Amino acid sequence: MGNIVAIVGRPNVGKSTFFNRLIQRREAIVDSVSGVTRDRHYGKSDWNGQVFSLIDTGGYVKGSDDVFESEIDKQVILAIEEADAIIFMVDVESGITGMDEDVANLLRRQDKPVLLAVNKVDNSKRLENAVEFYNLGLGEFYPIASTSGSGTGELLDALIEVLPEVEAEEESELPRFAVVGRPNAGKSSFINALIGEERYIVTDVAGTTRDSIDTKYNRYGFEFNLVDTAGIRRKSKVKEDLEFYSVMRSVRAIENCDVCLIVLDATRGFDGQVQNIFWLAQRNRKGIVILVNKWDLVEDKETNTMKDYERKIRSEMEPFTDVPIVFISVLTKQRIFKAIETAVEVFKNRSKKIKTSELNERMLPIIESYPPPAWKGKYVKIKFCMQLPTPQPQFAFFCNLPQYVREPYKRYLENKLREEYDFKGVPVSVYFRKK
Numbered sequence: 001m002g003n004i005v006a007i008v009g010r011p012n013v014g015k016s017t018f019f020n021r022l023i024q025r026r027e028a029i030v031d032s033v034s035g036v037t038r039d040r041h042y043g044k045s046d047w048n049g050q051v052f053s054l055i056d057t058g059g060y061v062k063g064s065d066d067v068f069e070s071e072i073d074k075q076v077i078l079a080i081e082e083a084d085a086i087i088f089m090v091d092v093e094s095g096i097t098g099m100d101e102d103v104a105n106l107l108r109r110q111d112k113p114v115l116l117a118v119n120k121v122d123n124s125k126r127l128e129n130a131v132e133f134y135n136l137g138l139g140e141f142y143p144i145a146s147t148s149g150s151g152t153g154e155l156l157d158a159l160i161e162v163l164p165e166v167e168a169e170e171e172s173e174l175p176r177f178a179v180v181g182r183p184n185a186g187k188s189s190f191i192n193a194l195i196g197e198e199r200y201i202v203t204d205v206a207g208t209t210r211d212s213i214d215t216k217y218n219r220y221g222f223e224f225n226l227v228d229t230a231g232i233r234r235k236s237k238v239k240e241d242l243e244f245y246s247v248m249r250s251v252r253a254i255e256n257c258d259v260c261l262i263v264l265d266a267t268r269g270f271d272g273q274v275q276n277i278f279w280l281a282q283r284n285r286k287g288i289v290i291l292v293n294k295w296d297l298v299e300d301k302e303t304n305t306m307k308d309y310e311r312k313i314r315s316e317m318e319p320f321t322d323v324p325i326v327f328i329s330v331l332t333k334q335r336i337f338k339a340i341e342t343a344v345e346v347f348k349n350r351s352k353k354i355k356t357s358e359l360n361e362r363m364l365p366i367i368e369s370y371p372p373p374a375w376k377g378k379y380v381k382i383k384f385c386m387q388l389p390t391p392q393p394q395f396a397f398f399c400n401l402p403q404y405v406r407e408p409y410k411r412y413l414e415n416k417l418r419e420e421y422d423f424k425g426v427p428v429s430v431y432f433r434k435k
Protein backbone atom coordinates (compact mmCIF):
# COMPACT_ATOMS: atom_id res chain seq x y z
CA MET A 1 0.00 0.00 0.00
CA GLY A 2 1.48 3.24 -1.05
CA ASN A 3 1.30 6.73 0.22
CA ILE A 4 -0.05 9.68 -1.66
CA VAL A 5 1.77 12.99 -1.58
CA ALA A 6 0.11 16.10 -2.99
CA ILE A 7 1.95 19.23 -4.08
CA VAL A 8 -0.12 22.36 -3.57
CA GLY A 9 0.56 26.03 -4.11
CA ARG A 10 -0.37 28.88 -6.39
CA PRO A 11 0.61 28.90 -10.05
CA ASN A 12 4.19 29.57 -11.14
CA VAL A 13 5.89 28.75 -7.87
CA GLY A 14 7.56 25.79 -9.58
CA LYS A 15 5.34 22.82 -8.74
CA SER A 16 5.61 21.13 -12.12
CA THR A 17 9.34 21.72 -12.29
CA PHE A 18 9.67 19.97 -8.95
CA PHE A 19 7.27 17.21 -10.00
CA ASN A 20 9.19 16.53 -13.19
CA ARG A 21 12.41 16.28 -11.27
CA LEU A 22 10.95 13.55 -9.06
CA ILE A 23 9.06 11.52 -11.62
CA GLN A 24 10.57 9.67 -14.47
CA ARG A 25 8.92 11.11 -17.54
CA ARG A 26 7.52 7.83 -18.81
CA GLU A 27 5.85 7.27 -15.48
CA ALA A 28 3.88 10.49 -15.50
CA ILE A 29 0.23 10.66 -16.30
CA VAL A 30 -1.13 13.90 -17.61
CA ASP A 31 -4.79 14.57 -17.14
CA SER A 32 -6.11 17.44 -19.18
CA VAL A 33 -9.66 18.02 -18.13
CA SER A 34 -11.60 19.55 -21.00
CA GLY A 35 -9.63 22.77 -21.20
CA VAL A 36 -11.18 24.17 -18.04
CA THR A 37 -8.31 23.34 -15.80
CA ARG A 38 -4.65 23.08 -16.47
CA ASP A 39 -3.03 19.70 -16.78
CA ARG A 40 -2.80 17.67 -13.65
CA HIS A 41 -0.01 15.23 -13.14
CA TYR A 42 0.25 11.94 -11.33
CA GLY A 43 3.21 9.67 -11.08
CA LYS A 44 5.20 7.36 -8.89
CA SER A 45 8.40 8.41 -7.26
CA ASP A 46 10.75 6.91 -4.75
CA TRP A 47 13.32 8.14 -2.33
CA ASN A 48 15.70 5.81 -0.53
CA GLY A 49 13.65 2.85 -1.66
CA GLN A 50 10.39 4.24 -0.33
CA VAL A 51 7.81 4.49 -3.10
CA PHE A 52 4.99 7.01 -3.10
CA SER A 53 2.48 8.51 -5.52
CA LEU A 54 2.95 12.14 -6.29
CA ILE A 55 0.13 14.38 -7.44
CA ASP A 56 0.75 17.85 -8.75
CA THR A 57 -2.56 19.53 -8.10
CA GLY A 58 -1.67 22.36 -10.45
CA GLY A 59 -5.10 22.53 -12.03
CA TYR A 60 -6.92 25.82 -11.78
CA VAL A 61 -9.57 27.65 -13.64
CA LYS A 62 -8.43 30.57 -15.71
CA GLY A 63 -10.69 33.49 -15.02
CA SER A 64 -11.32 36.21 -12.52
CA ASP A 65 -9.12 36.30 -9.46
CA ASP A 66 -12.01 35.17 -7.31
CA VAL A 67 -12.61 31.98 -9.20
CA PHE A 68 -8.92 31.54 -9.38
CA GLU A 69 -8.45 31.71 -5.64
CA SER A 70 -11.34 29.50 -4.70
CA GLU A 71 -10.08 26.98 -7.23
CA ILE A 72 -6.77 26.74 -5.41
CA ASP A 73 -8.55 26.40 -2.08
CA LYS A 74 -10.52 23.53 -3.57
CA GLN A 75 -7.35 21.75 -4.64
CA VAL A 76 -5.95 22.20 -1.16
CA ILE A 77 -9.09 20.86 0.52
CA LEU A 78 -9.03 17.82 -1.75
CA ALA A 79 -5.38 17.27 -0.99
CA ILE A 80 -6.12 17.48 2.74
CA GLU A 81 -8.91 14.92 2.38
CA GLU A 82 -7.11 12.46 0.18
CA ALA A 83 -3.35 12.74 0.57
CA ASP A 84 -1.11 11.29 3.26
CA ALA A 85 1.22 14.26 3.22
CA ILE A 86 1.22 17.65 1.56
CA ILE A 87 4.08 19.63 0.10
CA PHE A 88 3.10 23.27 0.14
CA MET A 89 5.26 25.16 -2.32
CA VAL A 90 5.92 28.89 -2.22
CA ASP A 91 8.21 31.14 -4.20
CA VAL A 92 11.03 33.15 -2.59
CA GLU A 93 11.16 35.45 -5.60
CA SER A 94 7.70 36.84 -4.99
CA GLY A 95 7.67 36.46 -1.21
CA ILE A 96 4.47 35.76 0.73
CA THR A 97 1.30 36.58 -1.20
CA GLY A 98 -2.29 36.75 -0.01
CA MET A 99 -2.99 33.48 -1.73
CA ASP A 100 -0.13 31.81 0.13
CA GLU A 101 -1.64 33.04 3.38
CA ASP A 102 -5.04 31.59 2.48
CA VAL A 103 -3.52 28.23 1.71
CA ALA A 104 -1.48 28.33 4.93
CA ASN A 105 -4.67 29.04 6.88
CA LEU A 106 -6.31 25.96 5.45
CA LEU A 107 -3.27 23.83 6.12
CA ARG A 108 -2.85 24.98 9.72
CA ARG A 109 -6.36 23.86 10.58
CA GLN A 110 -5.86 20.18 9.80
CA ASP A 111 -3.76 17.22 10.90
CA LYS A 112 -2.07 15.89 7.79
CA PRO A 113 1.70 16.46 7.72
CA VAL A 114 2.66 19.55 5.75
CA LEU A 115 6.13 20.33 4.43
CA LEU A 116 6.70 23.93 3.46
CA ALA A 117 9.00 24.08 0.44
CA VAL A 118 10.39 27.51 -0.38
CA ASN A 119 11.35 27.24 -4.02
CA LYS A 120 13.68 29.19 -6.31
CA VAL A 121 16.28 29.54 -3.57
CA ASP A 122 19.04 29.65 -6.18
CA ASN A 123 21.65 31.52 -4.11
CA SER A 124 22.60 32.54 -0.58
CA LYS A 125 20.95 35.96 -0.86
CA ARG A 126 17.67 34.22 -1.54
CA LEU A 127 18.27 31.88 1.37
CA GLU A 128 18.31 34.94 3.62
CA ASN A 129 15.04 36.14 2.12
CA ALA A 130 13.45 32.76 2.68
CA VAL A 131 13.18 33.33 6.44
CA GLU A 132 10.11 35.51 5.90
CA PHE A 133 8.13 32.31 5.28
CA TYR A 134 8.25 31.54 9.00
CA ASN A 135 5.46 34.09 9.12
CA LEU A 136 3.11 31.58 7.50
CA GLY A 137 2.98 29.84 10.87
CA LEU A 138 3.78 26.40 9.50
CA GLY A 139 7.07 26.03 11.33
CA GLU A 140 10.23 24.76 9.68
CA PHE A 141 10.65 25.28 5.93
CA TYR A 142 12.79 23.62 3.28
CA PRO A 143 14.67 25.94 0.94
CA ILE A 144 14.93 24.31 -2.47
CA ALA A 145 15.71 25.09 -6.09
CA SER A 146 13.66 22.83 -8.32
CA THR A 147 15.59 23.73 -11.42
CA SER A 148 18.96 22.59 -10.00
CA GLY A 149 17.64 20.12 -7.46
CA SER A 150 19.43 21.79 -4.59
CA GLY A 151 17.77 21.18 -1.23
CA THR A 152 15.33 18.61 -2.60
CA GLY A 153 17.18 15.75 -0.89
CA GLU A 154 16.59 17.27 2.55
CA LEU A 155 12.94 17.87 1.70
CA LEU A 156 12.47 14.27 0.60
CA ASP A 157 14.27 12.93 3.69
CA ALA A 158 11.80 14.89 5.80
CA LEU A 159 8.89 13.71 3.67
CA ILE A 160 9.77 10.05 4.17
CA GLU A 161 9.97 10.72 7.92
CA VAL A 162 6.39 11.98 8.12
CA LEU A 163 4.76 9.48 5.77
CA PRO A 164 2.73 6.81 7.54
CA GLU A 165 4.37 3.41 7.79
CA VAL A 166 3.97 1.53 4.53
CA GLU A 167 3.16 -2.08 4.95
CA ALA A 168 4.49 -4.39 2.32
CA GLU A 169 1.74 -5.83 0.21
CA GLU A 170 0.83 -8.98 2.01
CA GLU A 171 -0.23 -12.07 0.17
CA SER A 172 -3.86 -12.00 0.97
CA GLU A 173 -5.86 -15.17 0.91
CA LEU A 174 -8.98 -13.34 -0.09
CA PRO A 175 -8.97 -11.35 -3.30
CA ARG A 176 -9.10 -7.61 -2.76
CA PHE A 177 -11.13 -5.97 -5.49
CA ALA A 178 -11.33 -2.25 -6.12
CA VAL A 179 -14.09 -0.90 -8.32
CA VAL A 180 -12.79 2.17 -10.10
CA GLY A 181 -13.75 4.36 -13.04
CA ARG A 182 -15.16 7.72 -13.99
CA PRO A 183 -18.09 9.26 -12.19
CA ASN A 184 -21.39 7.87 -13.50
CA ALA A 185 -19.86 4.79 -15.06
CA GLY A 186 -22.06 2.72 -12.76
CA LYS A 187 -19.64 1.82 -9.97
CA SER A 188 -22.05 2.28 -7.08
CA SER A 189 -24.77 0.47 -8.96
CA PHE A 190 -22.35 -2.37 -9.61
CA ILE A 191 -21.31 -2.57 -5.98
CA ASN A 192 -24.93 -2.51 -4.88
CA ALA A 193 -25.76 -5.27 -7.31
CA LEU A 194 -22.86 -7.27 -5.91
CA ILE A 195 -23.64 -6.73 -2.31
CA GLY A 196 -27.34 -7.18 -2.72
CA GLU A 197 -28.89 -7.54 0.65
CA GLU A 198 -27.05 -6.79 3.81
CA ARG A 199 -26.95 -10.42 4.86
CA TYR A 200 -24.25 -11.10 2.31
CA ILE A 201 -21.86 -8.93 4.25
CA VAL A 202 -19.88 -11.30 6.41
CA THR A 203 -17.70 -9.03 8.45
CA ASP A 204 -16.39 -5.53 8.55
CA VAL A 205 -12.69 -5.60 9.20
CA ALA A 206 -10.69 -2.46 9.69
CA GLY A 207 -8.26 -2.11 6.84
CA THR A 208 -4.55 -2.14 7.31
CA THR A 209 -4.21 1.54 6.63
CA ARG A 210 -6.06 3.98 8.78
CA ASP A 211 -8.11 5.15 5.84
CA SER A 212 -9.18 2.06 4.05
CA ILE A 213 -11.85 -0.37 4.99
CA ASP A 214 -12.03 -3.82 3.52
CA THR A 215 -15.42 -5.37 3.61
CA LYS A 216 -15.69 -9.09 3.19
CA TYR A 217 -18.35 -10.47 0.89
CA ASN A 218 -19.52 -13.92 0.20
CA ARG A 219 -21.39 -14.02 -2.99
CA TYR A 220 -21.74 -16.10 -6.12
CA GLY A 221 -19.77 -18.83 -4.43
CA PHE A 222 -16.74 -16.61 -3.98
CA GLU A 223 -15.36 -14.83 -0.99
CA PHE A 224 -13.69 -11.51 -1.60
CA ASN A 225 -12.90 -8.20 0.01
CA LEU A 226 -14.17 -5.08 -1.58
CA VAL A 227 -11.64 -2.31 -1.12
CA ASP A 228 -13.43 0.73 0.04
CA THR A 229 -11.75 3.97 0.92
CA ALA A 230 -12.72 6.48 3.48
CA GLY A 231 -13.14 8.85 0.58
CA ILE A 232 -16.07 6.86 -0.70
CA ARG A 233 -17.93 7.02 2.57
CA ARG A 234 -16.93 10.52 3.51
CA LYS A 235 -18.92 13.26 1.90
CA SER A 236 -16.51 15.57 0.21
CA LYS A 237 -16.89 19.24 0.87
CA VAL A 238 -16.08 19.89 -2.73
CA LYS A 239 -18.34 17.71 -4.78
CA GLU A 240 -18.13 19.92 -7.85
CA ASP A 241 -14.67 18.78 -8.75
CA LEU A 242 -15.85 15.25 -9.26
CA GLU A 243 -13.30 14.27 -11.86
CA PHE A 244 -10.34 15.16 -9.75
CA TYR A 245 -11.91 13.70 -6.66
CA SER A 246 -12.56 10.43 -8.44
CA VAL A 247 -8.95 10.27 -9.57
CA MET A 248 -7.63 10.84 -6.05
CA ARG A 249 -10.00 8.18 -4.84
CA SER A 250 -8.96 5.80 -7.57
CA VAL A 251 -5.29 6.27 -6.76
CA ARG A 252 -5.87 5.14 -3.20
CA ALA A 253 -8.23 2.30 -4.05
CA ILE A 254 -5.83 1.00 -6.69
CA GLU A 255 -2.88 1.06 -4.31
CA ASN A 256 -4.81 -1.00 -1.80
CA CYS A 257 -6.14 -3.77 -4.01
CA ASP A 258 -5.06 -6.93 -5.80
CA VAL A 259 -7.38 -6.57 -8.76
CA CYS A 260 -8.91 -3.41 -10.22
CA LEU A 261 -12.30 -3.71 -11.77
CA ILE A 262 -12.27 -0.76 -14.12
CA VAL A 263 -15.85 0.14 -14.93
CA LEU A 264 -16.50 2.18 -18.04
CA ASP A 265 -19.65 3.50 -19.64
CA ALA A 266 -20.15 1.76 -22.99
CA THR A 267 -21.63 4.92 -24.46
CA ARG A 268 -18.46 6.87 -23.60
CA GLY A 269 -15.81 4.28 -24.31
CA PHE A 270 -12.25 3.83 -23.15
CA ASP A 271 -11.54 7.55 -23.02
CA GLY A 272 -8.63 9.52 -21.61
CA GLN A 273 -9.70 9.42 -17.99
CA VAL A 274 -10.30 5.65 -18.09
CA GLN A 275 -6.94 5.18 -19.80
CA ASN A 276 -5.28 7.10 -16.98
CA ILE A 277 -6.84 4.76 -14.46
CA PHE A 278 -5.77 1.77 -16.55
CA TRP A 279 -2.15 2.94 -16.68
CA LEU A 280 -2.21 3.73 -12.99
CA ALA A 281 -3.29 0.16 -12.24
CA GLN A 282 -0.78 -1.26 -14.68
CA ARG A 283 2.09 0.76 -13.20
CA ASN A 284 1.12 -0.38 -9.75
CA ARG A 285 1.36 -3.96 -11.08
CA LYS A 286 -2.25 -4.73 -10.14
CA GLY A 287 -4.56 -7.24 -11.74
CA ILE A 288 -7.01 -5.63 -14.16
CA VAL A 289 -10.46 -6.47 -15.48
CA ILE A 290 -12.25 -4.07 -17.81
CA LEU A 291 -16.00 -3.97 -17.33
CA VAL A 292 -17.84 -2.31 -20.19
CA ASN A 293 -21.05 -1.34 -18.42
CA LYS A 294 -24.41 -0.11 -19.73
CA TRP A 295 -24.16 -2.55 -22.61
CA ASP A 296 -27.97 -2.45 -22.64
CA LEU A 297 -27.71 1.09 -24.06
CA VAL A 298 -25.71 0.02 -27.09
CA GLU A 299 -28.20 -0.30 -29.90
CA ASP A 300 -28.03 -2.17 -33.18
CA LYS A 301 -26.02 -4.95 -31.69
CA GLU A 302 -24.86 -6.94 -34.64
CA THR A 303 -22.70 -10.00 -34.48
CA ASN A 304 -19.49 -8.03 -34.50
CA THR A 305 -20.40 -5.07 -32.31
CA MET A 306 -18.79 -6.56 -29.25
CA LYS A 307 -15.72 -7.78 -31.09
CA ASP A 308 -15.18 -4.40 -32.73
CA TYR A 309 -15.64 -2.62 -29.44
CA GLU A 310 -13.17 -4.94 -27.79
CA ARG A 311 -10.61 -4.51 -30.56
CA LYS A 312 -10.80 -0.75 -30.18
CA ILE A 313 -10.15 -0.91 -26.46
CA ARG A 314 -7.24 -3.30 -26.93
CA SER A 315 -5.57 -1.03 -29.46
CA GLU A 316 -5.52 1.69 -26.77
CA MET A 317 -3.94 -0.68 -24.26
CA GLU A 318 -0.82 -1.51 -26.27
CA PRO A 319 1.47 -3.15 -25.37
CA PHE A 320 -0.36 -4.61 -22.35
CA THR A 321 -3.35 -6.10 -24.13
CA ASP A 322 -3.68 -9.43 -22.32
CA VAL A 323 -6.55 -8.09 -20.21
CA PRO A 324 -10.05 -9.53 -19.90
CA ILE A 325 -12.87 -7.31 -21.11
CA VAL A 326 -16.37 -8.19 -19.92
CA PHE A 327 -19.50 -6.55 -21.32
CA ILE A 328 -22.02 -6.07 -18.57
CA SER A 329 -25.23 -4.30 -17.72
CA VAL A 330 -25.74 -3.61 -14.07
CA LEU A 331 -29.27 -2.52 -14.94
CA THR A 332 -30.29 -5.89 -16.37
CA LYS A 333 -27.75 -7.78 -14.22
CA GLN A 334 -26.24 -9.16 -17.39
CA ARG A 335 -22.90 -10.94 -16.81
CA ILE A 336 -22.44 -9.59 -13.28
CA PHE A 337 -21.47 -13.07 -12.18
CA LYS A 338 -19.07 -13.37 -15.09
CA ALA A 339 -17.43 -10.11 -13.97
CA ILE A 340 -16.70 -11.48 -10.50
CA GLU A 341 -15.67 -14.85 -11.84
CA THR A 342 -13.19 -13.15 -14.17
CA ALA A 343 -11.83 -10.99 -11.35
CA VAL A 344 -11.25 -14.11 -9.26
CA GLU A 345 -9.39 -15.72 -12.18
CA VAL A 346 -7.18 -12.66 -12.54
CA PHE A 347 -6.49 -12.77 -8.82
CA LYS A 348 -5.40 -16.39 -9.15
CA ASN A 349 -3.19 -15.55 -12.11
CA ARG A 350 -1.57 -12.79 -10.13
CA SER A 351 -0.76 -15.01 -7.16
CA LYS A 352 0.41 -17.91 -9.32
CA LYS A 353 3.76 -19.39 -8.28
CA ILE A 354 5.74 -21.50 -10.71
CA LYS A 355 8.37 -23.88 -9.46
CA THR A 356 11.88 -23.10 -10.65
CA SER A 357 12.45 -26.59 -12.06
CA GLU A 358 9.28 -26.58 -14.09
CA LEU A 359 9.84 -23.01 -15.28
CA ASN A 360 13.30 -23.90 -16.57
CA GLU A 361 12.07 -27.06 -18.22
CA ARG A 362 9.62 -25.03 -20.26
CA MET A 363 11.49 -21.80 -20.84
CA LEU A 364 15.04 -22.97 -21.57
CA PRO A 365 14.08 -24.86 -24.75
CA ILE A 366 12.10 -21.82 -25.89
CA ILE A 367 15.15 -19.62 -25.29
CA GLU A 368 17.41 -22.12 -27.02
CA SER A 369 15.30 -22.17 -30.16
CA TYR A 370 15.27 -18.38 -30.26
CA PRO A 371 18.14 -16.91 -28.22
CA PRO A 372 18.64 -13.16 -27.71
CA PRO A 373 20.01 -11.70 -30.93
CA ALA A 374 23.62 -10.55 -30.77
CA TRP A 375 24.02 -6.91 -29.81
CA LYS A 376 27.15 -5.00 -30.80
CA GLY A 377 28.82 -8.31 -31.51
CA LYS A 378 28.07 -9.71 -28.06
CA TYR A 379 26.20 -12.93 -27.48
CA VAL A 380 23.94 -13.24 -24.48
CA LYS A 381 23.63 -16.65 -22.87
CA ILE A 382 20.65 -17.15 -20.61
CA LYS A 383 21.48 -19.89 -18.13
CA PHE A 384 18.41 -20.21 -15.97
CA CYS A 385 15.36 -18.40 -14.70
CA MET A 386 13.19 -18.18 -11.65
CA GLN A 387 10.08 -16.47 -10.39
CA LEU A 388 10.80 -13.95 -7.67
CA PRO A 389 8.99 -14.29 -4.34
CA THR A 390 6.87 -11.16 -4.82
CA PRO A 391 3.08 -10.81 -4.54
CA GLN A 392 2.85 -10.21 -8.30
CA PRO A 393 4.58 -12.17 -11.06
CA GLN A 394 8.18 -11.15 -11.60
CA PHE A 395 10.74 -13.29 -13.37
CA ALA A 396 14.50 -13.11 -13.33
CA PHE A 397 16.56 -14.52 -16.20
CA PHE A 398 20.18 -15.08 -15.29
CA CYS A 399 22.72 -14.53 -18.02
CA ASN A 400 26.28 -13.46 -18.75
CA LEU A 401 25.55 -9.99 -20.20
CA PRO A 402 22.21 -8.70 -18.91
CA GLN A 403 22.89 -5.20 -20.21
CA TYR A 404 22.86 -6.46 -23.80
CA VAL A 405 19.32 -7.81 -23.77
CA ARG A 406 17.08 -5.44 -25.70
CA GLU A 407 13.44 -4.52 -25.12
CA PRO A 408 11.97 -6.66 -27.96
CA TYR A 409 13.50 -9.81 -26.51
CA LYS A 410 12.20 -8.94 -23.08
CA ARG A 411 8.73 -8.60 -24.60
CA TYR A 412 9.22 -11.89 -26.43
CA LEU A 413 9.92 -13.69 -23.15
CA GLU A 414 6.97 -12.00 -21.50
CA ASN A 415 4.70 -13.19 -24.31
CA LYS A 416 6.06 -16.72 -24.04
CA LEU A 417 5.42 -16.69 -20.29
CA ARG A 418 1.87 -15.56 -21.03
CA GLU A 419 1.43 -18.37 -23.57
CA GLU A 420 2.80 -21.06 -21.32
CA TYR A 421 1.11 -19.94 -18.13
CA ASP A 422 -2.09 -17.98 -17.95
CA PHE A 423 -1.32 -14.45 -16.78
CA LYS A 424 -4.40 -12.82 -18.24
CA GLY A 425 -5.11 -9.46 -16.66
CA VAL A 426 -1.79 -9.34 -14.83
CA PRO A 427 1.27 -7.19 -15.50
CA VAL A 428 4.32 -9.45 -15.66
CA SER A 429 7.82 -8.12 -15.02
CA VAL A 430 10.88 -9.64 -16.65
CA TYR A 431 14.38 -8.86 -15.39
CA PHE A 432 17.80 -9.91 -16.54
CA ARG A 433 20.46 -10.50 -13.97
CA LYS A 434 24.14 -11.25 -14.10
CA LYS A 435 25.22 -14.78 -13.40
Ligand code: GDP
Nearest residue numbers: 011012013014015016017119120121145146147
Ligand atom coordinates in the same frame (compact mmCIF):
# COMPACT_ATOMS: atom_id res chain seq x y z
P1 GDP B 1 3.84 25.72 -11.38
O1 GDP B 1 2.86 26.61 -12.07
O2 GDP B 1 3.81 25.90 -9.90
O3 GDP B 1 3.78 24.30 -11.79
O4 GDP B 1 5.30 26.30 -11.81
P2 GDP B 1 6.32 25.81 -12.94
O5 GDP B 1 6.99 24.56 -12.55
O6 GDP B 1 5.63 25.85 -14.24
O7 GDP B 1 7.42 26.97 -12.84
C1 GDP B 1 7.12 28.33 -13.04
C2 GDP B 1 8.40 29.06 -13.44
O8 GDP B 1 9.34 29.06 -12.37
C3 GDP B 1 9.12 28.41 -14.61
O9 GDP B 1 9.56 29.42 -15.48
C4 GDP B 1 10.29 27.71 -13.97
O10 GDP B 1 11.38 27.56 -14.84
C5 GDP B 1 10.59 28.58 -12.80
N1 GDP B 1 11.28 27.85 -11.73
C6 GDP B 1 10.92 26.66 -11.19
N2 GDP B 1 11.79 26.27 -10.22
C7 GDP B 1 12.73 27.26 -10.15
C8 GDP B 1 13.92 27.46 -9.35
O11 GDP B 1 14.30 26.61 -8.53
N3 GDP B 1 14.61 28.61 -9.54
C9 GDP B 1 14.23 29.54 -10.45
N4 GDP B 1 14.99 30.63 -10.58
N5 GDP B 1 13.15 29.39 -11.25
C10 GDP B 1 12.40 28.27 -11.09
Ligand code: GDP
Nearest residue numbers: 182183184185186187188189293294329330331
Ligand atom coordinates in the same frame (compact mmCIF):
# COMPACT_ATOMS: atom_id res chain seq x y z
P1 GDP C 1 -20.95 5.87 -10.27
O1 GDP C 1 -20.83 7.36 -10.21
O2 GDP C 1 -19.86 5.27 -11.13
O3 GDP C 1 -21.04 5.21 -8.95
O4 GDP C 1 -22.29 5.57 -11.10
P2 GDP C 1 -23.74 5.16 -10.57
O5 GDP C 1 -23.74 3.75 -10.07
O6 GDP C 1 -24.23 6.20 -9.64
O7 GDP C 1 -24.55 5.16 -11.92
C1 GDP C 1 -24.71 6.33 -12.72
C2 GDP C 1 -25.99 6.23 -13.52
O8 GDP C 1 -25.91 5.19 -14.48
C3 GDP C 1 -27.20 5.90 -12.65
O9 GDP C 1 -28.27 6.67 -13.12
C4 GDP C 1 -27.44 4.41 -12.91
O10 GDP C 1 -28.78 4.05 -12.76
C5 GDP C 1 -26.99 4.29 -14.35
N1 GDP C 1 -26.54 2.93 -14.69
C6 GDP C 1 -25.66 2.16 -13.98
N2 GDP C 1 -25.48 0.98 -14.61
C7 GDP C 1 -26.26 0.98 -15.70
C8 GDP C 1 -26.49 0.03 -16.76
O11 GDP C 1 -25.97 -1.08 -16.81
N3 GDP C 1 -27.35 0.42 -17.74
C9 GDP C 1 -27.94 1.63 -17.75
N4 GDP C 1 -28.75 1.91 -18.75
N5 GDP C 1 -27.75 2.54 -16.78
C10 GDP C 1 -26.93 2.23 -15.76
